[in-house]
Amino acid sequence: MENRSLKKVTSVWIITILVLFLASITLGIIMRFNQGTQLHLKPNTFYATLTTHGVTMIGIWAAAGLVAINYLLSRYVKTSAGLSIFALVFTVIGVVMLWMSTFAGNFHAAWTFLYPLPLAPYAAWKAWATNLFLWSLVVFGVGWLVWSVGMMAQILRNYSITEIFAWQHLTGKEPEKKTPPFILISSVSLIGIILCLLAAVVLLVFFFMEMYTTGVKNDALLMKNLTYFFGHTLANEALYLGLAAVYELMPEVGGRKKFGTTWYVALGWNCTMVFVLTAFFHHMYMDFVQPGGFQIVGQLASYFASLPAAAVTAFSVATLVYRNRIKWSFTNLLFFIGIIGWLIGGVGAVIDSTISNNIILHNTLWVPAHFHTYNAMGNVLLCLGFFWWAAHDFSGTRDTFRSHWPTLTLLLIGGFGFVLMFYLGGASSVPRRYAVYPEGIANGAPLATAAAWFAVVYLVGMLMVFLTIIRRCTKAFSPAS
Amino acid sequence: MTDHKTLLWIFLIAAVLIAVIFIAVYRSSLQAAEDSPGLENPKRKRFFFFALLFALLVILLAVTLPKSPYYMHADETPAEVVYVRAEQYSFNLSRTEELSYDDMELPAGKVIEFRVRSKDVNHGFGVYNDKYELVTQTQAMPGYVNRLRWVFDEPGTYHILCLEYCGMSHHIMSSSFTVN
């Protein structure tokens, strides 16, 4: 019974996420056409669209990872559908509040709502919109914090602290009780998510103190550090959740032996857990007043957070596939391509996280270039792989892959074409977050137009995946299942 | 300084390399026999793979960290100090702490120090050359002064664009100065 309700709530989650995804892609395409001057939105409408797109995308793909691990966790520990339902309700309410604040209230301080912009006295939006926006984040935060802490508690009922981090594997000897990689990666990511949500709580409290009491003035540098500890960490941990699903499902779907935890897998993920928490300093490289030590730590941590997780995962996935006759299905192809996209985005990220490069890349289109690569062509595909697998699992249908090459071709051409335009933009010094490009930035508009069309191709591919998943997911509700 | 084009090429080559390797891995799977043993000697190969990547990153760190902007001309005395004040939605460049509305002209080949402040929200002080290539930047943060030291080798008109999102007219927030 419990399992059945978990399936149901997972189906509702999947459909909700995909609907919001299609809507947010459409917002993205509208922005690109505006930058290409095919459309002419008012600037504040453009920036409200940017804000909506950013928060919604980050939100749904972090949630997608949590949905995936919540479902797969039921294989190892007792999980409850209740937590997931709770988070779903909060997320939906949060999205409604968010979209009202931006589209009805015209709030447009971007997804990072960098202090003090939301409180700026000459803001072009209503004060209630600022309140609604910040409270929508509170609603998301409460939903996910309870959800993540709940899942962590469920894991801790079956695994000790040593075991969730696979420390018993670090000795190199075969331990008595093994930690499945899925548990290790899920735990590492959940800890990160809990920490960054707590930072968000502090950040929001600081905002509210300034808004609701008199005489409080916050420090802009501290607020920026908090913002990026929250935002950067959330975006990264979301990716690791997607990887947890890959470690769990890819060998299984391919008909091979499950991945095991070895000392280097354990070491790699422990390093990532620690380093990823200080990598956010790379967002402050161009704030020369930031203590110099943090800047260096930022570059070191950026390098050494990406290295272990990426190297271990790339090697594990490559050896799983190399000269092995694994069963290919659409799920595994999505995983495989998602890993490639994630690694390529990672290269873009490492280049930008080098301080001496950052001075000519910071806040150019290079930034959306790399994070769209590891999201739209990385994490999204990993989560979609899980969605696809789950939809077939729920409906009992078989998942074959031959007929899916047309869809994949659309996603590949559309997706990589779309992000390539961002990279070319970054390399032409085109600034990010510009509703319209100034005359001197000659490459901005043509690249934007091309990107918009590539994104349309990606959207069509997504729509095809979406229709199949919806059809299968609704079967989880039919009385026969 | 590494320029944009070099970085783009480094990225593209690495991206294509990753794609080619993984496509080859994928094809090897399609052609594999039922009982194919997969990768031979995985432990040894894994060791070399990790060691290589690790060495690469350490070298990159050693080469790039000293080039960080914080150390540029740190022990020189700037020939000129320019006070920059950003506010929604304009920049003011002055030789004193007071606002100035004169055109700014700066000497080429000398160390210039920009002291960048903001009156309201965060802004970005992005310096573009006359071909609109981004040459250097720092943030403008309320309550703080960011000091950027730079030597302009090329004379010409330089453009300033705002490089931190600051509200609905962020994209028209700009200014310029001349180097001769």
Ligand code: HEM
């Ligand atoms: C093909 C699908 C997508 C399209 C067409 C698209 C389009 C865009 C565009 C045009 C921008 C503004 C770029 C600029 O600064 O000028 C943007 C920003 C952004 N996108 Fe996407 N995007 C897509 C997918 C995604 C995905 C999957 C994510 C997942 C996390 C995402 C997250 C973001 C974020 C966080 C921002 C920054 C918002 C801000 O600056 O406040 N996007 N996107």
Ligand SMILES: [Cu+2]
């Ligand atoms: Cu500005």
